[in-house]
Amino acid sequence: ARDFVHQNRPCVITGAMDDWPAMSKWSDDYLLEKLAGIEVSINVTPNGRGDAVARELVGEQEAKTEQGKGAASGAGREVFVMPEERTMPFHEFLSNLKRSREEGGDVFYLSHQNDNLREQLKGTLLGDVPPSVVVADEALGHGP
Numbered sequence: 528a529r530d531f532v533h534q535n536r537p538c539v540i541t542g543a544m545d546d547w548p549a550m551s552k553w554s555d556d557y558l559l560e561k562l563a564g565i566e567v568s569i570n571v572t573p574n575g576r577g578d579a580v581a582r583e584l585v586g587e588q589e590a591k592t593e594q595g596k597g598a599a600s601g602a603g604r605e606v607f608v609m610p611e612e613r614t615m616p617f618h619e620f621l622s623n624l625k626r627s628r629e630e631g632g633d634v635f636y637l638s639h640q641n642d643n644l645r646e647q648l649k650g651t652l653l654g655d656v657p658p659s660v661v662v663a664d665e666a667l668g669h670g671p
Contacts, residue, residue, distance in 0.1 A: 532666040543662055549655035555621060561651050562617040568639045568647060569620050570610035575634035577610025612638065642671070 531538040544550055570577050583603025615623075623635045639647040644656065659670045 540662055543660070547656055549652065552655050553652075555625075558652075559618055559621065562648060565617050565647075565649060565651070566614050567617050567620050567637060569613050569615065569623075569635055570638035571613060571633050571635055572608075572610045573633055575636070577608065579608060580605050581608045582606075610638070 530536075583606050620635060620637070623633075627633055627635055637643065637647075644650065644652055664670045
């Protein structure tokens with residue numbers, strides 16, 4: 528893993544979480560029970576691409592993200608877009624996430640970075656995951 532990280536090369540790691548209790552425990556009902564009353568920081572975007580380059584809206588045209596997929600000719604200039612940030616109870620986030628998957632529309636995702644399980648989720652789910660991920664520790668040269 529370290530050979531990939533230091534060279535900024537993508538890789539796919541399989542099976543690393545198969546034995547984690549979270550893999551069998553984390554259902555919607557379980558998470559709703561464990562995270563009842565916890566406020567989460569989320570991001571909302573119209574297409575799931577926040578912190579990305581997009582084309583400005585021009586008239587009726589849709590903004591197209593800069594990923595080589597059909598940026599309309601004559602579209603507006605490229606701009607860096609950031610997601611809308613919101614705070615809401617976990618149950619509201621999960622409801623919005625389900626609705627957006629079923630009906631389309633805005634994309635909701637948890638956005639808090641750097642130790643989300645301990646800080647934002649208040650350690651509630653720590654018993655469901657190992658204290659450290661060996662492949663990440665090796666790649667980064669240290670544990671959490």
